[in-house]
Amino acid sequence: MDQNKPQEEDYGYNLFPERNSGKFQKGSIAESLFTFNHKCQVMLQFAMETSPYAKLLLGAMKSSGCAVYKDRHFSCEDCDGTVSGGFDATSSQIVLCQNNIHQQSHMNRVVTHELIHAFDHCRAHVDWFNNFKHLACSEIRAANLSGDCSFHNEVSRFNFGLKKHHQECVRGRALRSILAVRKVSREEAEKVVDEVFDTCFNDHAPFGRIPHDKKDANFAYRDFENRDRYYANL
Amino acid sequence: ICLSQIPFLKSEFRHCKSLWNRFHNYYAHGTSPSCGQWKEDYYSCREWEKNPCPETKESLQQSERNREAEQRKFTPVWDLRRDPPRDWHMPLHQGKSPDSQS
Numbered sequence: 633m634d635q636n637k638p639q640e641e642d643y644g645y646n647l648f649p650e651r652n653s654g655k656f657q658k659g660s661i662a663e664s665l666f667t668f669n670h671k672c673q674v675m676l677q678f679a680m681e682t683s684p685y686a687k688l689l690l691g692a693m694k695s696s697g698c699a700v701y702k703d704r705h706f707s708c709e710d711c712d713g714t715v716s717g718g719f720d721a722t723s724s725q726i727v728l729c730q731n732n733i734h735q736q737s738h739m740n741r742v743v744t745h746e747l748i749h750a751f752d753h754c755r756a757h758v759d760w761f762n763n764f765k766h767l768a769c770s771e772i773r774a775a776n777l778s779g780d781c782s783f784h785n786e787v788s789r790f791n792f793g794l795k796k797h798h799q800e801c802v803r804g805r806a807l808r809s810i811l812a813v814r815k816v817s818r819e820e821a822e823k824v825v826d827e828v829f830d831t832c833f834n835d836h837a838p839f840g841r842i843p844h845d846k847k848d849a850n851f852a853y854r855d856f857e858n859r860d861r862y863y864a865n866l
Numbered sequence: 867i868c869l870s871q872i873p874f875l876k877s878e879f880r881h882c883k884s885l886w887n888r889f890h891n892y893y894a895h896g897t898s899p900s901c902g903q904w905k906e907d908y909y910s911c912r913e914w915e916k917n918p919c920p921e922t923k924e925s926l927q928q929s930e931r932n933r934e935a936e937q938r939k940f941t942p943v944w945d946l947r948r949d950p951p952r953d954w955h956m957p958l959h960q961g962k963s964p965d966s967q968s
Contacts, residue, residue, distance in 0.1 A: 697949065697950035697954075698950045698951070698954045699955075704955075704957075723959075724951065724953060724954050725958070752944075753951065754950050754951065755946060755947055756944040757944055757945045757946075758944055759944075766943060766944055769943040769944065783889075783890070783893055794892065795893070795896045796894070796895065796896040797893055798894040828943050830940055831940035831941060831942065832943060834939065835940070835942075840933075842890075844890040844894070845886075847881070847886075848887075851877075851878065851881060855874075855878075858870075858871070
């Protein structure tokens with residue numbers, strides 16, 4: 633075997649084996665009986681209706697011309713390993729891993745995380761497959777703004793830290809996400825994350841701030857709703 | 867228009883100064899939050915309602931420009947779109963190969 637031959641890139645699709653064909657036909661009774669599909673759908677609906685993070689992102693995407701429809705833009709599927717979700721740019725779909733998401737709070741976070749990727753895809757020319765900087769930037773933003781790195785979540789992972797720990801967490805999680813979906817060395821991934829970190833960590837669109845908890849997210853959502861009316865009159 | 871914003875600006879200022887927000891700011895940035903702008907906007911808005919004058923309006927507009935400029939301090943990594951992606955609303959195709967790009 634040629635040791636120098638580069639591994640063929642699959643862009644992380646191996647983690648989502650049902651992207652092309654599922655074990656059960658979509659919408660079938662077998663799918664409902666033998667998978668967590670129904671539970672996933674219910675939790676997704678609840679997240680879209682009640683999470684201020686998700687509601688803000690859905691509103692921002694609608695304003696940007698990418699209205700999100702649950703049946704078209706979300707897909708609950710079984711995934712490999714411990715991955716929770718993903719954004720498939722080729723089909724403009726958010727994949728939710730029904731076999732790995734079992735709590736509503738987790739669903740809220742995953743939906744927010746993936747909607748941030750979808751929002752970036754909607755508002756910018758993101759080259760997901762060929763430009764590592766673009767991928768890294770979106771991962772930094774998703775880790776930063778979704779609540780992935782909130783103090784509460786970090787403590788629950790036994791990652792204790794205070795001053796600027798949020799940034800450390802964002803770096804670490806962005807790195808992990810990149811390494812999960814691209815066949816690159818850790819050093820290369822770290823280099824790319826470092827290059828784009830300052831810009832992308834400080835890009836808070838569409839929140840206008842880093843929402844550290846639900847209260848922050850509610851403030852950001854109210855600000856977003858008010859924005860057009862207030863600033864147009866200014 | 868400022869009348870509807872006064873309670874909003876006041877609550878933003880109070881939220882900014884709260885202990886929890888100070889903690890979160892330290893956790894994220896290693897510093898205390900700067901809440902002066904919210905306070906200034908709140909008083910400017912109250913002033914505008916009592917006595918609408920160009921200076922007050924300019925102060926509020928400048929505050930918003932500053933807030934937007936803060937967001938644009940860094941060179942963007944990607945180019946923004948003028949229109950949303952063409953295939954966003956297109957129906958799904960079954961059996962589409964994963965690495966094809968539209």
